[in-house]
Amino acid sequence: MRVHGRYCVSSGLFDLLVVGAGRSVVLPVPGQESGRPSGAAGSRLVGLVRGGPQDELVLPTEDGPRFLPRDHVVSEAVSGLDPLLGLTLVRSDYDPVVGTATTATGDVLGYAARLLADELVGVAEGALALALEHVRERHQFGVPIGSFQAVRHRLVDAYVDAEGARSLLAAIGPDAAPDVQALVLKASAGAAALRCVAAAQQVCGGMGFTAEFDLHRYVRRALALDALLSGSEAAEEHLGALALRGRVLPDRQVVLT
Structure with a gap:
C-alpha cells in the first residue's frame, strides 16, 4: 500500500x-x-x-x-x-x-487502519520527493532554493516525521494486537503525512497550489486518507484517553500488553 x-x-x-x-x-x-x-x-x-x-x-x-x-x-x-x-x-x-470471526475478518478495522497508515507513509514520501525535485531545480539569486537554510530545515523536519512513522510501522508488526497498535500507527502516519504535504506546499510556493503541479494530488490524498477511521487528531485524543486508563505510554508510543 x-x-x-x-x-x-x-x-x-x-x-x-x-x-x-x-x-x-x-x-x-x-x-x-x-x-x-x-x-x-x-x-x-x-x-x-x-x-x-x-x-x-x-x-x-x-x-x-x-x-x-x-x-x-x-x-x-x-x-x-x-x-x-x-x-x-x-x-x-x-x-x-x-458472521464468524476469521483471520481475514476478525479485526477488520484494525488491519484496515494499518494499511491506511502504510499508504499515508507513502503519500508523505511521495510529497517529499516531489518537493525535493522542485527545490533542486528552482533557482533564486543564482542558486537552487534547496541551498537556503530555511528550506532545508523545513524539509528535514518533514523527513523526520515521515521516517518516524515508517519506523513505527516496521517496529509494530502485523501480528501485534490490532486495536491500540493500529490506532497508534494511524495517528502517527496521518500526522506525518499532513505535515509533509504542508512542508512541500511551503517550499514549492505558489506552484504547490496549482492543478498543473502534481503536489495537489498528495495534499488531497493525505487529507482524505487521514479522515478515514478517525483523523490523526481524534486518534491522538483517543490514545490519550487510553493512556489515562494505563493502556499506553504516550511519550514512547509503547503499547502495554
Whole structure:
C-alpha cells in the first residue's frame, strides 16, 4: 500500500488484503465514528467502500463482522476532496448476517487502519520527493532554493516525521494486537503525512497550489486518507484517553500488553 500512496494510485488491493477476494470492507463515514467505529446505526448501514462494492460487503461491528450481499445495497459514487480515491457511499436497510470471526475478518478495522497508515507513509514520501525535485531545480539569486537554510530545515523536519512513522510501522508488526497498535500507527502516519504535504506546499510556493503541479494530488490524498477511521487528531485524543486508563505510554508510543 505504500507504493499506492507514493504514486497516489487506487486499486482493489486494499479490500483484497483486508477481507479477501470478492468482498468490500465498509468503513464508517468520517465524523460519524463513536469510539471504535462500527459503521452501522441500528440495522441501517451507512458507510464507505473504496471502489465499487464487491459481491459481499463486510461490516465490522463491536460484536464481530457482519455480511451483506451486494444485491441489498444502494451505492453512490463520492467525488469529495479526492475523486481519484474512488470512494463509494453505500446504504442498506437490510439486516446484515452475523458472521464468524476469521483471520481475514476478525479485526477488520484494525488491519484496515494499518494499511491506511502504510499508504499515508507513502503519500508523505511521495510529497517529499516531489518537493525535493522542485527545490533542486528552482533557482533564486543564482542558486537552487534547496541551498537556503530555511528550506532545508523545513524539509528535514518533514523527513523526520515521515521516517518516524515508517519506523513505527516496521517496529509494530502485523501480528501485534490490532486495536491500540493500529490506532497508534494511524495517528502517527496521518500526522506525518499532513505535515509533509504542508512542508512541500511551503517550499514549492505558489506552484504547490496549482492543478498543473502534481503536489495537489498528495495534499488531497493525505487529507482524505487521514479522515478515514478517525483523523490523526481524534486518534491522538483517543490514545490519550487510553493512556489515562494505563493502556499506553504516550511519550514512547509503547503499547502495554
